[in-house]
Amino acid sequence: LHILITPVFSQCLQNYNWTSWNSFNSNSASGTVLYGGTPINVTMSANYNFFSTGDIFSYSSYSGFNSPPPNNSVPATTWAAGPGGITTMCFSQQVENPVLLISSLGSFTDQVSLVFSRPYVVVYDGGGNTFVNDTTIIGTEGYCVIKFPGTFDCVSIYSSTPESYTNITWGLNPPLFPVTIAQNFN
Numbered sequence: 001l002h003i004l005i006t007p008v009f010s011q012c013l014q015n016y017n018w019t020s021w022n023s024f025n026s027n028s029a030s031g032t033v034l035y036g037g038t039p040i041n042v043t044m045s046a047n048y049n050f051f052s053t054g055d056i057f058s059y060s061s062y063s064g065f066n067s068p069p070p071n072n073s074v075p076a077t078t079w080a081a082g083p084g085g086i087t088t089m090c091f092s093q094q095v096e097n098p099v100l101l102i103s104s105l106g107s108f109t110d111q112v113s114l115v116f117s118r119p120y121v122v123v124y125d126g127g128g129n130t131f132v133n134d135t136t137i138i139g140t141e142g143y144c145v146i147k148f149p150g151t152f153d154c155v156s157i158y159s160s161t162p163e164s165y166t167n168i169t170w171g172l173n174p175p176l177f178p179v180t181i182a183q184n185f186n
Contacts, residue, residue: 016171018069024052029075041092050077057104061143065124074169079159090154099147103167105139117156120146
């Protein structure tokens with residue numbers, strides 16, 4: 001009798017904890033999100049002013065996503081008052097595979113382009129976006145959830161097109177946990 005024991009890591013699929021935003025200033029916002037049962041801080045800062053909305057614009061656009069955030073106050077970024085907007089989103093500790101919900105990127109008449117400091121993968125496409133490559137999105141009234149694979153604490157977003165506003169918020173999947181798979185061979 002031979003037993004093969006294989007250690008692997010697992011994670012609940014798309015069972016996200018979403019940021020609860022509690023403070024908005026002219027060019028910064030802060031909130032908390034649960035990560036592995038522990039609240040951690042999330043901060044957003046920009047080199048331009050932005051505001052918040054009491055709910056996510058066109059929230060029903062996420063009805064097909066199996067872990068939508070609560071429909072409450074979130075940042076409403078204008079991306080830039082002109083070319084050269086930089087938005088930095090940071091967690092108070094390193095996290096794995098965070099997701100960013102983007103609601104109403106651009107408009108039907110004006111495209112908005114975002115470039116991220118880290119590569120992303122699309123986990124939900126609600127339409128209206130062109131995913132140019134793994135660091136660039138162009139939105140024409142776009143809705144999506146993107147994941148940033150890996151372990152890190154900050155992501156920067158570079159924008160060059162002014163926007164009426166785009167709602168954004170972060171979600172975290174619980175950290176990976178070890179699972180042992182045993183197989184019997186005769």
